[in-house]
Amino acid sequence: MNILLMDGLPEEYEGVEISADFRNMIQVDLILRDDKLSDIEKTMAALNQLYPVIPNDIQKAIDGLAWFSSRGQGGNESAGEVNQTQTKRGFCFEQDAGLIYSAFYSTYHISLTTVEFLHWWEFMALFEGLPEDTLIKKVIYWRTADVTTMGKEERKHVLKMRKQFALKSTEKPVLSAEEVERKMKERMAQRFAEAQATLEQKGG
Numbered sequence: 469m470n471i472l473l474m475d476g477l478p479e480e481y482e483g484v485e486i487s488a489d490f491r492n493m494i495q496v497d498l499i500l501r502d503d504k505l506s507d508i509e510k511t512m513a514a515l516n517q518l519y520p521v522i523p524n525d526i527q528k529a530i531d532g533l534a535w536f537s538s539r540g541q542g543g544n545e546s547a548g549e550v551n552q553t554q555t556k557r558g559f560c561f562e563q564d565a566g567l568i569y570s571a572f573y574s575t576y577h578i579s580l581t582t583v584e585f586l587h588w589w590e591f592m593a594l595f596e597g598l599p600e601d602t603l604i605k606k607v608i609y610w611r612t613a614d615v616t617t618m619g620k621e622e623r624k625h626v627l628k629m630r631k632q633f634a635l636k637s638t639e640k641p642v643l644s645a646e647e648v649e650r651k652m653k654e655r656m657a658q659r660f661a662e663a664q665a666t667l668e669q670k671g672g
Contacts, residue, residue: 472540477587484532485519485520487518490580497537559607570603572594607629611634
């Protein structure tokens with residue numbers, strides 16, 4: 469576990485350089501949510517995005533992806549998860565880019581289009597800390613709120629705004645860090661089995 473205020477902002481994982489800028493990790497998030505790619509293609513594309521040079525130890529590379537995307541919390545969050553308690557996808561980096569940009573600019577006076585470098589962990593901490601009256605935070609609330617506990621008028625308003633700001637994407641659920649690791653292990657085991665079978669055929 470990494471404690472942000474004590475351990476700082478890492479730019480490597482166990483001695484391997486990481487591309488730590490927030491724009492890079494947003495791209496990782498989009499890759500892992502791309503239903504046009506197979507799971508293996510997602511994994512390799514994400515690793516290529518994260519590491520300037522992918523380590524030879526693929527398991528280490530996958531562990532680093534899980535660790536960095538979850539901000540040192542052990543791989544329990546996907547790259548784009550803001551709140552672990554949310555069961556719905558509350559935002560989309562692509563669709564909500566304008567809302568996120570304006571919230572950062574008005575709150576922190578940071579232009580996300582011109583800032584030279586902003587660490588992924590810092591970006592997400594600032595994202596989580598946006599005031600509740602920013603439109604992006606309101607939109608996330610409208611999309612994810614449990615309307616069954618609301619009064620009639622509030623429920624009517626939330627459902628109206630949920631429809632107005634509905635996510636347009638038909639993406640599949642994001643490939644979690646655990647799924648990335650499992651699928652890569654399965655792929656490696658399959659390749660080993662195929663190689664072993666080939667050697668046995670040649671030996672026979």
